[in-house]
Amino acid sequence: MTALDRTRSDPLLLAAAPLAVGVGLWLFLRVGGRMSATELVALALAPPAVLVLARLPRGRSLLLLALLWLLGLTFATLANGGEPMLVARNVANVVVLVATVALLVAVLRVPAVREGWSRDVLIAGFGVGELVGLVLTPPEATELGLWKFGAGQALTVCVFVAAQHLRVDRTRLVLPLIALGLCGLHLALGARSLALLTLVLAVAGAVVPTTPRPGSGRRLLLVVVLGFTAIAAYALQRAYSSLAVRGLLGLTEQMKIGFQDGDFGVLVGGRKDFVFLVSAVWRNPITGWGPGAVVPSDVKSAAVMWLQGHGYPVRGYDWITFVMPDSLYLHSTLLGAWVTAGVLAVPFVLLCVGICAKGLVSALRRRSFAEAYVVLAALWHLFFSPLGDSSRGHIAFAVALGLVALAAGQPKHRAHGRRSRAIADRATGRR
Numbered sequence: 001m002t003a004l005d006r007t008r009s010d011p012l013l014l015a016a017a018p019l020a021v022g023v024g025l026w027l028f029l030r031v032g033g034r035m036s037a038t039e040l041v042a043l044a045l046a047p048p049a050v051l052v053l054a055r056l057p058r059g060r061s062l063l064l065l066a067l068l069w070l071l072g073l074t075f076a077t078l079a080n081g082g083e084p085m086l087v088a089r090n091v092a093n094v095v096v097l098v099a100t101v102a103l104l105v106a107v108l109r110v111p112a113v114r115e116g117w118s119r120d121v122l123i124a125g126f127g128v129g130e131l132v133g134l135v136l137t138p139p140e141a142t143e144l145g146l147w148k149f150g151a152g153q154a155l156t157v158c159v160f161v162a163a164q165h166l167r168v169d170r171t172r173l174v175l176p177l178i179a180l181g182l183c184g185l186h187l188a189l190g191a192r193s194l195a196l197l198t199l200v201l202a203v204a205g206a207v208v209p210t211t212p213r214p215g216s217g218r219r220l221l222l223v224v225v226l227g228f229t230a231i232a233a234y235a236l237q238r239a240y241s242s243l244a245v246r247g248l249l250g251l252t253e254q255m256k257i258g259f260q261d262g263d264f265g266v267l268v269g270g271r272k273d274f275v276f277l278v279s280a281v282w283r284n285p286i287t288g289w290g291p292g293a294v295v296p297s298d299v300k301s302a303a304v305m306w307l308q309g310h311g312y313p314v315r316g317y318d319w320i321t322f323v324m325p326d327s328l329y330l331h332s333t334l335l336g337a338w339v340t341a342g343v344l345a346v347p348f349v350l351l352c353v354g355i356c357a358k359g360l361v362s363a364l365r366r367r368s369f370a371e372a373y374v375v376l377a378a379l380w381h382l383f384f385s386p387l388g389d390s391s392r393g394h395i396a397f398a399v400a401l402g403l404v405a406l407a408a409g410q411p412k413h414r415a416h417g418r419r420s421r422a423i424a425d426r427a428t429g430r431r
Helices: 003-009 011-024 037-044 046-054 057-080 084-108 117-136 140-144 147-165 174-188 192-207 215-245 251-258 272-283 297-309 316-323 333-341 343-365 369-384 389-427
Strands: 028-031 033-036
Touching (some): 011 037, 011 117, 028 037, 037 084, 046 057, 057 084, 057 333, 057 343, 084 117, 084 389, 147 174, 147 369, 174 215, 192 343, 192 369, 272 297, 297 316, 343 389, 369 389
16 A cells, blocks of 8 residues: 555545644734645645646636636736835735635645545634634734634634534434534624625525526526515524613624614625725726725715715714725725726626525525535635735635536536437437
């Protein structure tokens, strides 16, 4: 038996690489900027890993659209100017993201003792690694709330990993009920985004079937899932607002709801920076504003007027954070890329959204709620979080999970299509 054969037959050796990669996503070092250990390894192994990524159809698209993003960043810099350090940071964000996706895809496609082994171990490492990272190399955001910016997500992933390992899902409602319980816990601790994500997961997990439905059935299912999700999200927003106003969630949440409530609830009030980004994109959608994201004062004035016109107060924190600085607060991966690199950056992010959405459905059909949560939270990051150290590795992980899930399903779909055509030919008498 060769060394390679021994490695493939030893579960401990097979678990070591994905476990280390998952944990390494949350162990950060200062190398020019704050980068995870896994990202550094991804850069070192980028050439062979990118070749693995390029073998996947959507992997090739991802690489081409990343180049398009960098081209857009070049045009935006030429049109608007930008400090070399800011340009380098934006380029590094794109390169590191793609390299990390490539490494994770390569790890996920390593032959294992059983189907999904690398994926399950990597997800477990991701959850445990976040807890370890909070102790060893905590992000600055934890100062704003340890549960909201780390511990809550880590616990959610670990709970679902444990539930899946213990096979508690005897009926279709056990895992959704666990998600609902986590939703209540997150809401009580003031982590509204985590509460929303686990609520969406509970609804989708109860509705999405384990087997795909043909044609119009899939479209109807999508409408039903989106409808139930919208109703559940609205109910959660109303419940949170009611509890917070009455002080039942603590003084901090009561004060917070006072300056975040308006015509569209806390979804807009909790993301006022989103309005400033939309205003900037609306003003210059083609080339954007360059890596510095410096915009004219009237762009911000338009955002302030819109917020105030819809009942959202713009107070001290908002002025200091969103209005007074020359540059915008890029609290959205999608809109941040659009603002800094123009419209050429958008296709890459939208492709990531599509891959994650399909990966989410795949995970729900396999009843892998830990994976589904990781992918769903990455979708949240793509729309509502900046592309930085805490979100970049998470997004890369979710995209890699989606790419591998889609690649695993393609041969089956093609074979099914060929069988269906053969049956149809026989039924109509064709040879």
